[in-house]
Amino acid sequence: MGEPPVGGRGRSIALPSPGALADRLGVSVTAVVLGVLAVAAAAIGGWWALRAPPGPDPAEVLPMAGSVEIPVPVPSAAPDSARIVVDVVGAVVRPGLHELPAASRVADAVAAAGGLTPEADRLRINLAEPLADGSRLWVPALGETVGPEVVPVTAGTGDPAGNGFDGTPVNLNSADAAGLQRLPGIGPSLAAAIVEHRRHSGPFATVDELVEVSGIGPVKLEQIRPLATVDGR
Numbered sequence: 001m002g003e004p005p006v007g008g009r010g011r012s013i014a015l016p017s018p019g020a021l022a023d024r025l026g027v028s029v030t031a032v033v034l035g036v037l038a039v040a041a042a043a044i045g046g047w048w049a050l051r052a053p054p055g056p057d058p059a060e061v062l063p064m065a066g067s068v069e070i071p072v073p074v075p076s077a078a079p080d081s082a083r084i085v086v087d088v089v090g091a092v093v094r095p096g097l098h099e100l101p102a103a104s105r106v107a108d109a110v111a112a113a114g115g116l117t118p119e120a121d122r123l124r125i126n127l128a129e130p131l132a133d134g135s136r137l138w139v140p141a142l143g144e145t146v147g148p149e150v151v152p153v154t155a156g157t158g159d160p161a162g163n164g165f166d167g168t169p170v171n172l173n174s175a176d177a178a179g180l181q182r183l184p185g186i187g188p189s190l191a192a193a194i195v196e197h198r199r200h201s202g203p204f205a206t207v208d209e210l211v212e213v214s215g216i217g218p219v220k221l222e223q224i225r226p227l228a229t230v231d232g233r
Contacts, residue, residue, distance in 0.1 A: 086131050088113040090139035091120035105130050106219060109137050117141075126217040132185070138222050146208075169229035172210065173203040184223045190215050204230050 082102040086109045089095045093114025100108050107127040110116060119141040131137070170183055172194065180191040190213070197213045198204065207228045210216050216224075 084131060084133035084135075086112075086133075087136040088139070089136065090144075091117045091141040092139050093117060100131065102133075103130070106137060110139065124218055126219070129217050129219055131219070135219065136222055137219055140218070169227060172207065172228055172230055173198065174231075183227055185220045186224070206230055 083099055084102055084104065085097055085099050086104070087097055088109050092110060093116075095113060098109060098112040100112060105127065106125060106129045109131055110125075110127065116122060116139060121140045121142045121144065124140050125137075170179060172180070175182075177188065177191040177195050180186050180194050181188065186194070193213050193215060194210070201212070204210070207225050207230055208221065210224060210228075211218065211221055
């Protein structure tokens with residue numbers, strides 16, 4: 001019985017069975033089946049190779065957390081008003097008024113004044129002590145025991161340091177802690193230290209003995225000396 005013709009409008013397509021193909025080609029049925037599978041695999045492989053490429057891996061597109069640069073705001077420069085003026089006198093190369101940043105220390109004032117002279121007594125100044133606006137830094141020379149007297153600008157009418165000084169010298173031996181705080185640079189802790197030193201070591205013989213109190217150096221003593229007294233002396 002002949003096979004129905006292939007093609008033509010309205011006609012169905014009859015595909016030969018694997019057995020018929022095997023008979024025609026002179027091969028086994030298994031060979032025909034394997035051949036069909038090979039053709040199908042080739043068709044699938046061609047489709048896979050020609051398909052649209054997949055989208056990029058999100059891990060390759062998105063930046064890693066450590067690689068993102070985070071902008072850090074640059075701190076603005078301190079305003080020009082954040083500066084102080086210090087009077088540097090004594091054994092320095094360029095004594096006089098020097099303008100410094102507000103957070104300056106004695107070492108900064110000495111550097112602004114050109115440094116110490118060979119005659120300067122370095123061991124008698126505290127280079128780490130902070131400075132205040134309007135303060136005076138005296139750098140003693142070797143063998144110099146007493147610095148120049150400082151006369152308050154508003155003597156008898158007020159305190160140039162702004163501590164409520166009324167013109168009456170503070171007696172270091174009789175003033176209590178609150179009274180001692182009228183002196184420039186003397187806060188509650190230093191006032192308590194002065195009272196404690198007075199209790200253990202007895203009354204002060206001179207104002208200069210204040211340097212024996214921890215926290216009071218030559219610079220602070222220069223600020224206090226014109227405004228303090230010892231038993232009326």
